[in-house]
Amino acid sequence: MKPKILLVEDENSLRLLYKQVLSDDGYLVFDAENSIQAFDIIKMHHPDLAILDIRLSGEDGLDLMGRLLQMKVKIPVILHTAYSAWKDNFRGKMADAYIVKSSDMTELKDTVRKFLPLQSN
Amino acid sequence: MGQQKTVLLVDDEQIMHDLACAYLEREGFTLHSAYTGVSGLETIRDLKPDIVLLDYMLPRMDGEQVFSELRQNPEYKEVRDTPVILLTARGSDESLKTRLLKRGVVAYLQKPFGLRELSDVINNIITLRDIRHSHRLLEIEVKSTKQHLSSIFQNAPVGIFSCNSQGDLQQVNQYLLQLLPELSQNDQLINVLRDEFFHDSFFTKGVRFVLQHGRSWKKELIPWSGGQMKNLILNVHFVPIQVEEAGLENAKSVMGIIEDVTEWERKNFQLKLLSQVSAAMQQTMGLRKLLHLLLTAITAGPALSFTRAMIFLINDSGRELKGAMGVGPMSAEDALEIWNRLNRENLNMEQYIFNYGPRLPGENEQLNLSVLAVSIPLHEHTALTDTLRKKEHFWFKKEQARNEGYANYPQSLAPLHLEEFIAVPVVANDKLLGAIIADNKFSNQPIEDDRVHLLSLIASQAAHGIEKAHSYEQLREEKLKLEKALAELKRTQVRLIHTEKLAAIGEMAAHVAHEIRNPLVTIGGFARQLQKKNPDGQDANNPAKIIADEVLRLEKILENVLNFTKLPDPEPRNDNINQLIHHIVEQLQPEFENRNITVHLKLQENCPDQHFDQGQIKQVLLNLLKNSQQSFTQQGSIWISTQVENEIMRIRVEDNGPGIAHDMLTDIFNPFYTTKKHGTGLGLAISQRIIHGHGGEIRVNTKIGSGTRFDILLPLNFEPGNQEHNRSTLKAVIV
Numbered sequence: 001m002k003p004k005i006l007l008v009e010d011e012n013s014l015r016l017l018y019k020q021v022l023s024d025d026g027y028l029v030f031d032a033e034n035s036i037q038a039f040d041i042i043k044m045h046h047p048d049l050a051i052l053d054i055r056l057s058g059e060d061g062l063d064l065m066g067r068l069l070q071m072k073v074k075i076p077v078i079l080h081t082a083y084s085a086w087k088d089n090f091r092g093k094m095a096d097a098y099i100v101k102s103s104d105m106t107e108l109k110d111t112v113r114k115f116l117p118l119q120s121n
Numbered sequence: 122m123g124q125q126k127t128v129l130l131v132d133d134e135q136i137m138h139d140l141a142c143a144y145l146e147r148e149g150f151t152l153h154s155a156y157t158g159v160s161g162l163e164t165i166r167d168l169k170p171d172i173v174l175l176d177y178m179l180p181r182m183d184g185e186q187v188f189s190e191l192r193q194n195p196e197y198k199e200v201r202d203t204p205v206i207l208l209t210a211r212g213s214d215e216s217l218k219t220r221l222l223k224r225g226v227v228a229y230l231q232k233p234f235g236l237r238e239l240s241d242v243i244n245n246i247i248t249l250r251d252i253r254h255s256h257r258l259l260e261i262e263v264k265s266t267k268q269h270l271s272s273i274f275q276n277a278p279v280g281i282f283s284c285n286s287q288g289d290l291q292q293v294n295q296y297l298l299q300l301l302p303e304l305s306q307n308d309q310l311i312n313v314l315r316d317e318f319f320h321d322s323f324f325t326k327g328v329r330f331v332l333q334h335g336r337s338w339k340k341e342l343i344p345w346s347g348g349q350m351k352n353l354i355l356n357v358h359f360v361p362i363q364v365e366e367a368g369l370e371n372a373k374s375v376m377g378i379i380e381d382v383t384e385w386e387r388k389n390f391q392l393k394l395l396s397q398v399s400a401a402m403q404q405t406m407g408l409r410k411l412l413h414l415l416l417t418a419i420t421a422g423p424a425l426s427f428t429r430a431m432i433f434l435i436n437d438s439g440r441e442l443k444g445a446m447g448v449g450p451m452s453a454e455d456a457l458e459i460w461n462r463l464n465r466e467n468l469n470m471e472q473y474i475f476n477y478g479p480r481l482p483g484e485n486e487q488l489n490l491s492v493l494a495v496s497i498p499l500h501e502h503t504a505l506t507d508t509l510r511k512k513e514h515f516w517f518k519k520e521q522a523r524n525e526g527y528a529n530y531p532q533s534l535a536p537l538h539l540e541e542f543i544a545v546p547v548v549a550n551d552k553l554l555g556a557i558i559a560d561n562k563f564s565n566q567p568i569e570d571d572r573v574h575l576l577s578l579i580a581s582q583a584a585h586g587i588e589k590a591h592s593y594e595q596l597r598e599e600k601l602k603l604e605k606a607l608a609e610l611k612r613t614q615v616r617l618i619h620t621e622k623l624a625a626i627g628e629m630a631a632h633v634a635h636e637i638r639n640p641l642v643t644i645g646g647f648a649r650q651l652q653k654k655n656p657d658g659q660d661a662n663n664p665a666k667i668i669a670d671e672v673l674r675l676e677k678i679l680e681n682v683l684n685f686t687k688l689p690d691p692e693p694r695n696d697n698i699n700q701l702i703h704h705i706v707e708q709l710q711p712e713f714e715n716r717n718i719t720v721h722l723k724l725q726e727n728c729p730d731q732h733f734d735q736g737q738i739k740q741v742l743l744n745l746l747k748n749s750q751q752s753f754t755q756q757g758s759i760w761i762s763t764q765v766e767n768e769i770m771r772i773r774v775e776d777n778g779p780g781i782a783h784d785m786l787t788d789i790f791n792p793f794y795t796t797k798k799h800g801t802g803l804g805l806a807i808s809q810r811i812i813h814g815h816g817g818e819i820r821v822n823t824k825i826g827s828g829t830r831f832d833i834l835l836p837l838n839f840e841p842g843n844q845e846h847n848r849s850t851l852k853a854v855i856v
Binding site (some may be wrong): 011017018020021024054058063082083084089090091092093101102104105 | 635638639640641642643645646647648649650651669672673676683713769813816817818834836839
């Protein structure tokens with residue numbers, strides 16, 4: 001069974017890109033545009049890892065992460081953002097990883113693989 | 122003639138008496154008669170007639186004998202000079218007449234003579250006698266006047282002289298000789314135009330002027346020093362006079378009056394000096410200038426005329442009087458040189474002190490240096506220091522006995538070579554500020570009582586001046602400090618403006634960069650996907666690879682731009698937020714008061730210190746407070762509170778201003794977004810970046826019409842760049 005990833009990203013093209021890349025790597029990717037969709041996915045699919053963009057319309061990624069923690073959803077959280085400024089944010093620090101978006105997705109893929117090792121097939 | 126003249130006729134013939142009586146009485150004379158020589162003499166003696174008519178031919182004693190008797194007998198001494206007219210008979214001896222006239226008979230008449238002739242002769246003789254009498258009186262008067270004048274001339278309390286057209290002194294009175302003894306050399310009056318000593322002096326100039334122009338020459342307050350360095354002040358007035366000189370008719374001469382006004386002028390100067398010094402002490406001036414003025418006042422001019430003056434001021438510890446300044450010559454030659462210059466330049470005290478400029482002519486740095494090197498230890502037991510400690514003046518006289526084992530003054534004063542001197546304390550508010558020491562070194566004039574008194578008065582004026590100068594100096598230092606601080610502030614301001622500009626550019630760049638990043642990532646990411654799916658994906662000419670590489674290059678450029686334009690990294694130090702808030706509020710207080718804004722503080726008690734960059738956080742708070750303040754249209758309140766909870770410091774800035782419209786709320790942290798006329802739209806953007814830089818957050822809550830609330834959340838244990846720091850704690854804390 002493929003590991004499940006929650007991907008929250010409000011920009012359509014990027015969401016499409018990450019979904020493709022991570023799916024190609026062998027993960028099952030559930031993508032959400034905002035926190036509401038994200039919670040639906042969590043309830044329905046129980047993902048193994050969450051990749052959260054910080055700037056979202058409505059509740060932002062940090063709030064979302066806080067809520068996950070409150071809900072005792074104990075999955076690794078990767079903050080994935082265009083802004084390096086949040087890196088030192090006290091809430092940002094609660095994330096398991098903080099990755100600045102790049103077209104070179106090696107870092108993202110490596111981090112995901114670290115938390116969710118793929119069974120070699 | 123008022124009084125009737127009496128005539129005595131001595132004749133033995135009655136007819137003569139009758140005739141003469143009838144005629145002379147009609148002419149206004151009173152006639153007495155005598156008939157013999159003896160009775161004639163007696164009548165002359167007793168009645169003292171104005172004139173005697175004496176007949177030659179008398180019985181027993183002839184006229185000649187009577188005349189002789191009258192002139193020679195001491196019995197008739199009083200009337201000896203009564204004029205006698207001899208009456209002779211016609212044809213008498215001519216030699217007799219000549220002889221008698223020679224012996225003093227005033228006239229003779231030859232009988233028979235006309236009565237008219239007789240009265241003419243009598244009248245002539247009486248007139249002659251009156252003239253002679255008044256001449257004699259005149260002579261006496263002239264003589265006594267001459268004596269009187271001479272006595273006035275000699276004893277006048279003013280110098281008087283006269284000299285001829287060649288400049289030879291004719292007369293010089295006692296007073297002037299005492300004043301200017303050089304006018305006489307070897308008991309001979311000098312020639313003022315040719316004398317060496319008076320060469321170019323006022324004396325020579327004045328005499329020459331009067332002789333050349335024939336007009337009077339007047340000068341007042343001329344300083345003059347005689348050979349013994351005695352300073353005099355003279356008023357002089359020279360006038361032309363006409364005197365007959367041998368061989369020269371109406372030759373020009375000069376007389377002059379020279380008045381010694383030294384004492385008068387000195388008293389005058391003393392008063393003036395005191396008022397000038399006191400006026401000067403009222404002004405605000407630097408200490409050095411003040412001291413110099415004081416010492417100059419003590420040494421220059423006739424008011425005090427000490428040769429040297431030195432001032433010592435108490436040091437910080439109060440245990441020593443340190444030499445501060447000295448004015449005066451270092452040698453007798455020096456003193457004489459200054460003396461002579463003073464005379465040549467004709468300066469009076471006032472000109473001297475107030476017009477001569479900051480430097481005393483001939484002021485010898487050497488004395489000043491010697492004084493600067495001296496300090497008087499006050500605790501030492503000497504006559505001088507004991508007296509000064511009592512705040513009294515100390516007058517050291519040469520002849521004063523030296524007590525064994527009790528020195529007159531500390532050894533440290535030795536380099537000043539003091540002999541007789543006066544030291545007065547400088548005291549203000551019963552505190553010893555210093556001392557002035559003055560002496561007459563080199564001139565060897567004695568120190569006089571009234572000068573000591575005046576010096577004490579000046580010292581007390583000086584005390585106030587010095588005190589004032591001290592405060593002035595302190596003020597000046599404070600002012601310098603303030604000026605320095607102001608300059609520093611200005612520089613900081615300039616730097617801040619510069620920083621703000623950079624920050625503005627940075628914000629803009631960052632904004633643009635972030636906006637570009639997402640599409641770039643999309644383009645690059647998909648290019649990589651294409652590349653992966655293409656078997657020639659790794660080929661250098663593969664378009665997908667080219668796109669992916671180019672995008673990566675762009676991203677790197679973007680990252681560089683972001684790094685280049687980001688705010689400086691915070692430089693956190695252990696500081697206290699509450700203190701910072703107090704400081705800021707204090708700083709803004711005048712502005713708040715101006716706008717009727719009340720600030721309420723509710724700060725966390727025992728607020729722990731935390732790590733933050735004070736400058737940056739201060740900027741954030743200033744931004745928030747200024748925004749609040751500017752939002753008020755009228756009076757308002759601002760609340761500032763701090764609270765520590767879960768290792769997070771919350772700083773809340775809340776106001777009851779108009780609030781922010783909801784649709785604007787999403788934009789307020791965006792750079793270049795502003796509702797203000799002159800705003801840059803960067804205040805909140807930069808604030809946010811700073812807070813992010815500190816690993817914190819800034820949040821806003823607002824309600825239209827009731828106010829705005831900003832919360833700044835800062836982790837207490839901020840360590841930049843440490844991703845792993847206390848993650849688990851934080852998780853626990855925040856959840």
